[in-house]
Amino acid sequence: MKIVSFGDIHMATAHMEAISAELASADVVLLSGDLTNFGGPRAVRQVIRVAQTYCPIVRALPGNLDQPETIAFLRTEQVGLHGEHQCYGEVAIYGCGGSNLTPFQTPLEYTDEILWQILQQAVADVPPTPCHIMVCHTPPYATRLDRLVNGRPVGSPAVRQFIAEKQPHLCITGHIHESPGVDTIGRTKILNAGPFAAGGYIVAQYEGGVLDAELRFM
Secondary structure, X not given: OEEEEEEOOOOOHHHHHHHHHHHHOOOEEEEOOOOOOOOOHHHHHXXXXXXXXXXXXXXXOOXXXXXXXXXXXXXXXXXXXXXXXXXXXXXXXXXXXXXEOOOOOOOOEEOHHHHHHHHHHHHOOOOOOOEEEEXXXXXXXXOOOOEOOOOOEOOEHHHHHHHHHHOOOXXXXXXXXXXXXXXXEOOEEEXXXXXXXXXXXXEEEEEOOEEEEEEEEO
């Protein structure tokens, strides 16, 4: 099984053409939030439809810059992962959109307590499959993936605690444009591809009971 993921798209859908071969060869495409710039369902639909021209199976999260009503829209379109999970053979994928609280009062922000509840809801009925992939727009606190330019960590302690306790095999995150990279918490490999317009994306392959995931750039 091949998964291609990217986030912080902010309507930059034209960049998908640069990785069209990767997308066309994927079994699932995961969009990890901030699909738009403060957009609602109409703008989100545009992003989803472009991704589906390359790969018919797309799953998506809203980010903090997507309007709250996009949560219900993604669920209605049967592509949502916010507080939900999907299983593909031996691989279970679950997610949490939005972000922790910011100074900017963006459209979709949550307290750490709510983020914890959403993540718990997402895994509540996940079967004991051999491979678990977590997609969370907000990165875990105090990693290489949540640092501002000045080095200050701004990720979520609740997300970090959840990863430490549940130990998914892979966590795909985003939100902090300044911190694309790779880190680990326990056995969990965590990847932030950065803003899509800067060229970052993630390729994960699950085969023979082994999951490999790496950060790539166009």
